[in-house]
Amino acid sequence: MLVELSKVIFHEGYTIQQESKLDLTDITVQGEKFPVLAPDPVKLKIVNSGDSVLAIQVQGKVSAVIPCSRCLEDVRYDFPFLIERNVDMKLSAEEMEESEEEYNFIEKGHLNVDQLVKNELLINWPIRVLCKEDCRGxxxxxxxxxxxxxxxxxxxxxxxxxxxxxxxxxxxxxx
Ligand SMILES: [Zn+2]
Ligand SMILES: [Zn+2]
Structure with a gap:
């Protein structure tokens, strides 16, 4: 989901607080596509903390369907998250692109909540998943x-x- 940022960018102290539904249905990790289940809306808070810096907070939980590393049965893997990012909106699109930090969740004055959550999933993606500790494969x-x-x-x-x-x-x- 895209959240319009123009109001919050131009008014210091302005806060957006809302629940946002994710449009996240899958995620590609190293060329492999996994279904994503996002049953509940995420809690979103965006604060203009001064000097055109936005403090963005997204809290929620999604689950991905990942095959068990041993028996290949589908496993539902939960990703609870609390994402906190400060974004300096004075940066130009080029500056954001060239930055070492990832700003791909900012799109022409909008926050792409799905992209922000995707980034978080990629960072926390498990090396392997087992359906149970003693899976016999x-x-x-x-x-x-x-x-x-x-x-x-x-x-x-x-x-x-x-x-x-x-x-x-x-x-x-x-x-
Ligand atoms: Zn298994
Ligand atoms: Zn056999």
Whole structure:
């Protein structure tokens, strides 16, 4: 959602306080797209703290659907957040672009709340997600989800050391 900033930019001490609905339906992380669930509106507060500096605060929670690193089942991962950013609106669009800080959530006098939340998700994106601490993963032979029970495959053979031992045994049998 875009929030018009012109009023707050030009009036020192002016405050915008409102709930904002996110239009965030997915997020792309390293080329992979993940669905985002944003059930509740976020709390937004923008204060002109003087000298055209805006203190922006966004508080809320979204969840993303991320596959379990072991069994690939969908996991709902919660991202609660409290984002606080000060933006000097005296900076030109070029200055914002060249800055080391990320200002991609400011668009022609508007605050793009979705973009601000996206930035936050990217910073806090988990390296891996498990559906449960002791997830048993999938069978490396048949692909069955081992949390649902054993598929009956003989997975020991996939361990190369075990395979070598088994080969020796079967050779003995052949003789
Ligand atoms: Zn799992
Ligand atoms: Zn199996």
């Amino acid at each position: 999938i069978c490396s032979r048949c692909g069955a989800n081992l949390n649902l029970g054993d598929c009956g495959c003989d997975r020991e053979e996939l361990d190369p050391r075990m395979a070598a031992v088994k080969d020796i045994f079967s050779k003995f049998k052949e003789v």
